[in-house]
Amino acid sequence: MGTYQTVQEREKALALFETKDAKGRLAFRLFSSSIFIGICLIWLYRLMNIPAAEEGRARWGCWIGMFMAEFGFGLYWILNQAIRWNVVRYFPLKERLSRSSDDDLPRVDVFVCTADPTLEPPSLVINTILSVMSLNYPTEKLSIYLSDDGGSQLTFHAFMEASHFAKHWIPFCKRFNVEPRSPEAYFTQDFDVRDTANPEEWMFIKNQYKDMKKRIEAVTDKGCVPEEIKNQHKGFSEWNADVTKQNHQPIVQFVIDGRDTDAVDSAGCRLPTLVYMAREKRPGWPHHFKAGAMNALIRVSSEISNGAIILNLDCDMYANNADSIREALCFLMDENRGHQIAYVQHPQNYNNITKNDLYGNSPPVSNKVELAGVGGFGAALYCGTGCFHRRASLCGSKYSKEYKGLRNLETRKDDTRTVGDLEEASKVLASCGYEQGTLWGKEMGLVYGCPVEDIVTGLTIQCRGWKSVYYNPDNKAFFGVAPPTLDIALVQFTRWSDGMFQIFLSKYCPFIYGHNKIKLGAQMGYSVYLLWAPFSLPNLYYAIALPLSLLHGIPLFPEVSSRWFIPFAYVFLSKNIYSVAEALTCGSTFKAWWNLQRIWVIRRTTAFFFAFIDCIVRQLGLSQTTFSITAKVVTEDVSKRYQQEIMEFGSTSIMFTVISTLAMLNLFSLAGVLKMVFLGGSEYKDIEKLICQVILCGLMAMLNAPVYEALFVRKDRGSIPASVMFKSIVVASLACLLPLK
Ligand SMILES: O=c1ccn([C@@H]2O[C@H](COP(=O)(O)OP(=O)(O)O[C@H]3O[C@H](CO)[C@@H](O)[C@H](O)[C@H]3O)[C@@H](O)[C@H]2O)c(=O)[nH]1
Numbered sequence: 030m031g032t033y034q035t036v037q038e039r040e041k042a043l044a045l046f047e048t049k050d051a052k053g054r055l056a057f058r059l060f061s062s063s064i065f066i067g068i069c070l071i072w073l074y075r076l077m078n079i080p081a082a083e084e085g086r087a088r089w090g091c092w093i094g095m096f097m098a099e100f101g102f103g104l105y106w107i108l109n110q111a112i113r114w115n116v117v118r119y120f121p122l123k124e125r126l127s128r129s130s131d132d133d134l135p136r137v138d139v140f141v142c143t144a145d146p147t148l149e150p151p152s153l154v155i156n157t158i159l160s161v162m163s164l165n166y167p168t169e170k171l172s173i174y175l176s177d178d179g180g181s182q183l184t185f186h187a188f189m190e191a192s193h194f195a196k197h198w199i200p201f202c203k204r205f206n207v208e209p210r211s212p213e214a215y216f217t218q219d220f221d222v223r224d225t226a227n228p229e230e231w232m233f234i235k236n237q238y239k240d241m242k243k244r245i246e247a248v249t250d251k252g253c254v255p256e257e258i259k260n261q262h263k264g265f266s267e268w269n270a271d272v273t274k275q276n277h278q279p280i281v282q283f284v285i286d287g288r289d290t291d292a293v294d295s296a297g298c299r300l301p302t303l304v305y306m307a308r309e310k311r312p313g314w315p316h317h318f319k320a321g322a323m324n325a326l327i328r329v330s331s332e333i334s335n336g337a338i339i340l341n342l343d344c345d346m347y348a349n350n351a352d353s354i355r356e357a358l359c360f361l362m363d364e365n366r367g368h369q370i371a372y373v374q375h376p377q378n379y380n381n382i383t384k385n386d387l388y389g390n391s392p393p394v395s396n397k398v399e400l401a402g403v404g405g406f407g408a409a410l411y412c413g414t415g416c417f418h419r420r421a422s423l424c425g426s427k428y429s430k431e432y433k434g435l436r437n438l439e440t441r442k443d444d445t446r447t448v449g450d451l452e453e454a455s456k457v458l459a460s461c462g463y464e465q466g467t468l469w470g471k472e473m474g475l476v477y478g479c480p481v482e483d484i485v486t487g488l489t490i491q492c493r494g495w496k497s498v499y500y501n502p503d504n505k506a507f508f509g510v511a512p513p514t515l516d517i518a519l520v521q522f523t524r525w526s527d528g529m530f531q532i533f534l535s536k537y538c539p540f541i542y543g544h545n546k547i548k549l550g551a552q553m554g555y556s557v558y559l560l561w562a563p564f565s566l567p568n569l570y571y572a573i574a575l576p577l578s579l580l581h582g583i584p585l586f587p588e589v590s591s592r593w594f595i596p597f598a599y600v601f602l603s604k605n606i607y608s609v610a611e612a613l614t615c616g617s618t619f620k621a622w623w624n625l626q627r628i629w630v631i632r633r634t635t636a637f638f639f640a641f642i643d644c645i646v647r648q649l650g651l652s653q654t655t656f657s658i659t660a661k662v663v664t665e666d667v668s669k670r671y672q673q674e675i676m677e678f679g680s681t682s683i684m685f686t687v688i689s690t691l692a693m694l695n696l697f698s699l700a701g702v703l704k705m706v707f708l709g710g711s712e713y714k715d716i717e718k719l720i721c722q723v724i725l726c727g728l729m730a731m732l733n734a735p736v737y738e739a740l741f742v743r744k745d746r747g748s749i750p751a752s753v754m755f756k757s758i759v760v761a762s763l764a765c766l767l768p769l770k
Pocket residue numbers: 142143144145149176178317318319322342343344345412413414480481482483521524525656657658659660
């Protein structure tokens with residue numbers, strides 16, 4: 030035991046990471062309990078005020094709706110407390126890791142997935158590749174695999190270009206400690222060349238990068254690779270006239286063989302291994318989208334480098350922090366607790382978030398509190414990108430105490446096979462038929478059949494006994510591209526909420542599949558996300574019932590003078606004040622919080638609701654799982670409005686019709702109230718009964734201000750098209766005419 034007095038002391042001194050509980054837990058728990066009492070009182074109020082039979086059908090309808098909605102809100106609120114109950118933060122101690130020699134470090138395989146050269150331009154993809162190639166990690170232990178589901182020679186061409194540019198970029202990064210490590214992100218930062226350590230070299234690298242980008246874009250624009258370039262790499266011969274995105278043979282090509290002593294950068298240091306893979310695609314063979322690509326990568330990489338750690342990135346997620354591998358290893362290699370950890374997940378951060386995050390793409394509260402709270406139960410969600418996996422757990426191993434210590438991260442000795450042999454052996458593993466009759470997609474690798482393959486895979490890993498870590502450092506490890514338009518953002522949320530509800534309804538439901546395997550808090554934490562879709566219903570009910578009942582003068586809440594008013598007011602105010610305070614302490618602006626409220630209303634009344642319907646339809650066996658890829662580039666015009674935080678509509682999506690119909694409904698009902706106050710002879714008493722609805726509808730109208738602007742004021746291409754406006758006015762007017770009394 031050496032100089033340490035107790036086991037605990039020794040463990041503490043050798044630990045590679047620390048955990049800390051978030052501050053103010055007790056205060057939060059007390060406060061949250063008080064809101065809970067308020068919610069119970071609201072439920073009680075509803076139960077005590079069941080309308081009598083003679084009060085008419087409309088009253089009954091309203092009552093049932095309000096009761097169900099508030100019951101739903103209450104339940105969802107309870108789930109949300111679970112993820113705030115146990116917030117834990119993780120701190121790696123990377124200096125301690127450096128005490129042991131680099132020889133002890135495991136091999137790391139990086140997987141980058143891309144699927145479409147138009148939606149995901151090759152120049153974007155290679156920035157991700159270059160950023161991971163230049164991470165601070167022994168290059169002979171680093172292998173990078175690009176999976177191209179687009180099967181495109183344009184992407185392969187860019188990949189080859191990147192391998193040449195890397196020879197300059199890697200030494201440059203390491204010498205000057207450049208961050209971020211994506212050349213595009215680095216060179217578009219605004220700084221003065223004269224402030225750089227070596228202006229000449231800086232300019233040289235920048236020009237090299239610019240030239241490469243130009244060459245890549247020229248080829249991408251042209252849509253094919255010129256013959257003279259094709260001669261530079263034998264890999265191009267894979268693309269003949271028959272190769273299409275949906276129909277081609279497996280392609281596996283080494284672009285750099287890290288074992289090759291001649292593969293060195295301009296400073297003479299060895300380069301990491303670089304492999305391109307386009308798994309076989311044939312019509313009639315399901316390819317399971319990203320999950321299928323990842324599983325093929327797992328197999329191909331096991332043949333080639335077999336790194337014990339796998340870093341998984343989407344093609345738009347470049348590395349920002351050069352030490353991120355080492356930090357992740359602190360968790361996975363910790364002698365005492367590391368062997369239980371299957372993966373380390375970073376939050377999704379984006380480099381294109383504007384000041385007030387108009388579409389709520391990256392809410393600080395979600396990253397700093399909610400996800401950390403699920404992580405607090407040892408069940409950090411796997412989010413598909415920015416995640417360091419232990420190969421063993423990703424491949425389906427059950428957790429066992431035997432993994433203790435560092436030995437589990439050892440990998441086999443160098444292979445002596447030639448590149449050609451390795452490529453041939455790998456192609457077999459990347460072929461369509463390989464998975465037939467195997468457990469791939471079921472118990473091995475990523476789980477198939479769900480558009481959120483990441484969440485369900487993380488859950489199954491945890492149910493096999495593993496823990497996971499949610500790690501959110503101040504120096505962000507990765508940055509991706511957030512959806513820059515409302516339409517793209519809503520399509521993404523439709524896929525997510527649909528997929529997540531599908532998990533809840535499947536055998537993987539955390540309460541059933543995870544029973545006795547993960548903690549109750551984790552089951553509840555998962556449900557917060559998995560139940561997005563069905564919890565759209567109470568929101569949609571409120572969004573319709575409030576304005577309509579106001580218009581018809583049907584009170585839904587207790588009068589202000591009644592004692593029952595208190596719990597309603599308390600819950601509403603304290604919940605929202607807390608939410609603002611939480612957002613501000615997490616570094617959000619008030620405006621960003623306000624924007625987030627709007628986008629949540631929009632998501633719940635559109636994306637989640639449509640997902641709910643889609644999911645039910647699929648459960649009935651009427652449709653199949655799809656995956657709509659998120660576009661990462663938009664036109665300049667659109668991008669300018671995004672920068673100015675102006676909401677982008679500009680298409681006739683049915684979601685926009687719903688958004689503007691609900692906005693119109695609010696406007697009509699408020700107009701009705703004004704009429705009542707100024708023209709109608711109604712007494713003050715009538716208005717008093719409706720005051721809660723007036724306030725809520727007023728707030729909704731304020732939240733909808735950008736929608737009204739897009740409907741009536743704006744003339745640009747991002748405003749709401751006249752046809753959508755027309756439809757919404759008709760539908761809202763018809764709704765107002767419904768006889769409710
Ligand atoms: O058939 C496919 C479809 C997608 N992808 C890749 O999957 C990644 C994610 O796709 P994207 O369209 O960017 O979806 P997002 O909604 O931005 O992705 C989030 O949500 C997905 C699950 O819905 C996760 O897989 C992702 O990791 C996570 O970032 C991208 O790199 C794609 O290239 C494939 O490799 N093959």
